Amino acid sequence: MNWLNWLDQFIEVLVALAAAPLLLGWVNMCRAWLQNRSAPSLLQPYRGIRKLLHKDAVLAHNASSLFRIAPYIIFGTMVAAAAMIPMLGTRLPFTAAADAIALVGLFAAARMFLSLAAMDVGTAFGTLGARREMMVGFLAEPTLLMVIFVASLMTATTALPLIAENLAAAQLAIHPSLLFTAVAFAMVMLAENARIPVDNPATHLELTMIHEAMLLEYSARHLALMEWAAALKLFNYACIGLALFVPWGLASNGDPIRLGLAIVLLAGKLAVIGAGLALIETLSAKLRVFRAPEFLATAFLLAVLGLLVRLLQVAR
Amino acid sequence: MNTIPLDLQIVNALAALLLLLSFSMLSQRRIVSLVNLLAMQGLLLTVATLMVAWRTGETHLYLSGLLTFALKVLFLPWLLHRLIRRLEVYWDTEPLLNIPGTMLVGVLIVVFAFGLAQPIAELASETTRNSIGIAVAVILLSFLMMITRSKAMSQVVGFLSMENGLFFGAMSTTRGMPMVVELGIALDILVAMLVLGVFFFQIREQFDSLDLHHLESLKEGD
Numbered sequence: 001m002n003w004l005n006w007l008d009q010f011i012e013v014l015v016a017l018a019a020a021p022l023l024l025g026w027v028n029m030c031r032a033w034l035q036n037r038s039a040p041s042l043l044q045p046y047r048g049i050r051k052l053l054h055k056d057a058v059l060a061h062n063a064s065s066l067f068r069i070a071p072y073i074i075f076g077t078m079v080a081a082a083a084m085i086p087m088l089g090t091r092l093p094f095t096a097a098a099d100a101i102a103l104v105g106l107f108a109a110a111r112m113f114l115s116l117a118a119m120d121v122g123t124a125f126g127t128l129g130a131r132r133e134m135m136v137g138f139l140a141e142p143t144l145l146m147v148i149f150v151a152s153l154m155t156a157t158t159a160l161p162l163i164a165e166n167l168a169a170a171q172l173a174i175h176p177s178l179l180f181t182a183v184a185f186a187m188v189m190l191a192e193n194a195r196i197p198v199d200n201p202a203t204h205l206e207l208t209m210i211h212e213a214m215l216l217e218y219s220a221r222h223l224a225l226m227e228w229a230a231a232l233k234l235f236n237y238a239c240i241g242l243a244l245f246v247p248w249g250l251a252s253n254g255d256p257i258r259l260g261l262a263i264v265l266l267a268g269k270l271a272v273i274g275a276g277l278a279l280i281e282t283l284s285a286k287l288r289v290f291r292a293p294e295f296l297a298t299a300f301l302l303a304v305l306g307l308l309v310r311l312l313q314v315a316r
Numbered sequence: 317m318n319t320i321p322l323d324l325q326i327v328n329a330l331a332a333l334l335l336l337l338s339f340s341m342l343s344q345r346r347i348v349s350l351v352n353l354l355a356m357q358g359l360l361l362t363v364a365t366l367m368v369a370w371r372t373g374e375t376h377l378y379l380s381g382l383l384t385f386a387l388k389v390l391f392l393p394w395l396l397h398r399l400i401r402r403l404e405v406y407w408d409t410e411p412l413l414n415i416p417g418t419m420l421v422g423v424l425i426v427v428f429a430f431g432l433a434q435p436i437a438e439l440a441s442e443t444t445r446n447s448i449g450i451a452v453a454v455i456l457l458s459f460l461m462m463i464t465r466s467k468a469m470s471q472v473v474g475f476l477s478m479e480n481g482l483f484f485g486a487m488s489t490t491r492g493m494p495m496v497v498e499l500g501i502a503l504d505i506l507v508a509m510l511v512l513g514v515f516f517f518q519i520r521e522q523f524d525s526l527d528l529h530h531l532e533s534l535k536e537g538d
Contacts, residue, residue, distance in 0.1 A: 174325040176332030295341075297416035301339060304423050309332045312430050312448045 016082035020235035021045035030278030052224035060121045070117035071225040077110040078232035087239040088262045090161035098160040102147040111137050118214035129213025139296035140188045145183045146303035151244050164247035173207045180306035182245045187299035188307040189237045198292050238273050330364040331450040338457040350473050351396045358388030376495045412464040429453035451485025466527050
């Protein structure tokens with residue numbers, strides 16, 4: 001049933017594309033509720049994207065071709081990542097390529113193009129945002145790798161689908177190392193997706209912004225793609241986290257019923273993650289930019305501790 | 317890895333959390349939170365002791381667990397909080413090494429401690445011997461804290477957390493020390509704490525501060 005697998009793969013990408021803005025809308029909605037504001041509609045991100053797609057693009061005079069193709073590259077990278085991450089099934093055609101290290105590399109490529117595009121026009125804000133993004137990135141990446149290494153150590157593979165399968169099949173036990181790495185992963189997720197302790201996604205006019213500063217020169221369809229890619233990135237990170245720490249309920253082959261079940265389960269898990277994200281963002285204050293390395297150093301430390309504890313408690 | 321019984325898993329998890337708490341102490345600047353973390357460490361220690369007591373069926377371990385609870389969760393934190401209020405020291409000054417730096421040194425120390433404990437752990441017959449590495453790491457991390465902090469208060473917290481590490485190591489590897497030794501240590505800590513409390517006041521009276529760097533020069537007026 002090869003074509004069925006491909007169909008499932010197609011469905012997975014479609015689900016990711018459609019659900020990513022929905023997740024963002026859900027997080028914003030929860031945040032508004034928690035902060036006693038009247039919530040924007042769940043569909044607000046879609047409306048934003050549609051509005052932007054209907055506008056005419058304006059480019060700076062000195063914008064190079066890199067500036068114009070960057071949104072497509074970044075969006076493409078995120079779609080590729082979404083296809084690879086085992087969010088619905090573990091035995092889909094593309095998930096064979098989902099080596100965790102390759103995934104980290106994909107995200108790094110997207111970050112590089114984002115930063116290059118931000119510096120391309122040469123405005124002060126873009127350069128500033130790009131530099132800060134690189135600073136956050138170079139601290140977050142080793143942490144992400146470390147988190148993945150712990151899971152790899154436990155399952156003897158770096159392929160994300162196999163990690164998820166093995167962890168789901170393993171006997172239930174208390175793994176302090178997984179607990180530590182889960183916290184580390186949550187911190188990396190906050191930092192990488194420009195959420196509150198590191199960056200504020202709602203701000204546009206402050207010297208503290210990171211991600212928004214890089215998008216200032218973009219308009220219309222380019223901006224729409226960038227924002228969609230950002231939503232996809234959050235979605236992808238959430239799905240990596242789910243594959244590592246809550247791997248139950250993934251469909252293993254192309255069985256349509258299992259797949260439907262997996263979609264429902266995924267929606268439930270993501271709803272919980274979104275609410276948790278909103279809670280963290282409401283409870284914590286934005287850190288000064290110079291405190292961000294400290295935040296990420298803590299995440300790295302947690303991941304390393306997880307690794308060490310794992311090594312200690314298995315060696316005998 | 318599937319053969320470890322649940323209670324041992326819990327002790328291992330508690331050990332890991334103990335290590336984590338040591339790191340959060342290293343990164344904490346507020347002295348009040350430092351004391352709260354110490355109390356939490358005591359609580360973890362109590363739970364771990366009771367778990368080991370239940371596993372091995374040693375009655376005196378229950379007693380020492382209760383002693384730990386009374387002393388390290390209730391009394392000492394209360395005493396420290398009272399001292400903080402009366403001395404009005406709420407913040408430590410910036411430590412000798414900045415905090416990410418301290419953390420990195422801490423990670424190296426943990427690696428060192430685990431390596432150090434490996435041959436010892438192989439001699440131990442108990443299944444909780446994994447905890448030896450963590451106990452050594454907690455002790456060395458508390459050392460690090462005492463070295464890098466300058467306020468007397470945080471150094472005392474480091475000292476107490478070091479004792480916690482020692483206690484955890486002894487408890488988890490040897491089914492607890494004899495009751496006399498344990499009572500002796502508990503009394504020692506208590507007296508040390510009371511004496512140090514008096515010292516704090518003396519130090520502050522002399523130097524108008526609890527910063528121990530003032531004690532480094534022997535003569536006045538340099």
